[in-house]
Amino acid sequence: MPRIDDGFRGFERRIEREVDSWRVRRKDSDDKKTYDEVFDKKNLLRIYKLFSDGVIDTIEFPISTGKEGNVFRALTSGGVFLAVKIYRTSTATFRDMAKYIQGDPRFKGISANRRNLIMAWSAKEFRNLHRFTEAKIRVPRPVACHENIVVMEYIGTETSPAPMMKNVVLDDPEHLANTLLEYVRRGYQDAELVHGDLSEYNVLMDGEDPVIIDVGQSVLIKHPLAEELLVRDITNVARFFSKHGLDIDVEQQLREIRKR
Ligand SMILES: Nc1ncnc2c1ncn2[C@@H]1O[C@H](COP(=O)(O)OP(=O)(O)O)[C@@H](O)[C@H]1O
Numbered sequence: 001m002p003r004i005d006d007g008f009r010g011f012e013r014r015i016e017r018e019v020d021s022w023r024v025r026r027k028d029s030d031d032k033k034t035y036d037e038v039f040d041k042k043n044l045l046r047i048y049k050l051f052s053d054g055v056i057d058t059i060e061f062p063i064s065t066g067k068e069g070n071v072f073r074a075l076t077s078g079g080v081f082l083a084v085k086i087y088r089t090s091t092a093t094f095r096d097m098a099k100y101i102q103g104d105p106r107f108k109g110i111s112a113n114r115r116n117l118i119m120a121w122s123a124k125e126f127r128n129l130h131r132f133t134e135a136k137i138r139v140p141r142p143v144a145c146h147e148n149i150v151v152m153e154y155i156g157t158e159t160s161p162a163p164m165m166k167n168v169v170l171d172d173p174e175h176l177a178n179t180l181l182e183y184v185r186r187g188y189q190d191a192e193l194v195h196g197d198l199s200e201y202n203v204l205m206d207g208e209d210p211v212i213i214d215v216g217q218s219v220l221i222k223h224p225l226a227e228e229l230l231v232r233d234i235t236n237v238a239r240f241f242s243k244h245g246l247d248i249d250v251e252q253q254l255r256e257i258r259k260r
């Protein structure tokens, strides 16, 4: 896999070979388009920058191909696993993104063209990971952010990324629900953030421990969308856990969370 010792051209050839090997392994020609897009010249240069800065050493394999971007597992030269999220700059539907960026004083003055929005979105995810981490909410530890690429702690084992909460058998749903609700409360009161897309899809299970991911859309509590998103987050949690026999009172939770 690409190691950085012979400049960009060598790097480019190696990463192309690796991407080809994923295609063969996965026997999935639909992926070709995705990889051609992710590993276009601009992104290769950005990834190369992360390599030459010593942030990552190799990109190992794709973990997820989503609407807005792709997540890969990477390795540092010290052998530490990382997750690398590369936001799509071309085909993604970013119509909704603007409303999450506008109204955030941290990104005042960003003009709403697609490229700027995506760069701001990545920076926002990175900064939100910091804020959540500081408030002792379990999210992937942020490592680096460069343009449309966010590098963070990898959640999972050597052999496989951590499963989503929706795909695991829950030993103790009540304890898990309480942990998540506590994270939402701490997020609101200490980080002053609302996740905004909290669901069983954006919680990974690190063994028994939930890890909240996908925080690009998270907004400050003063954001005009914050209260609406908070209600939606808690409603999602209540809906999911009602399938596991728990009766979460959304109104009561909201009162607890807003009590400061
Ligand atoms: N830090 C991480 N460690 C391990 N897997 C991750 C990590 N971040 C994301 N993933 C995987 O990638 C998928 C997509 O990531 P996510 O941030 O939810 O982006 P999106 O939903 O916008 O595509 C997740 O469902 C998860 O399987």
Ligand SMILES: [Mg+2]
Pocket (backbone or CB within 6 Å): 201, 202, 214
């Ligand atoms: Mg997600």
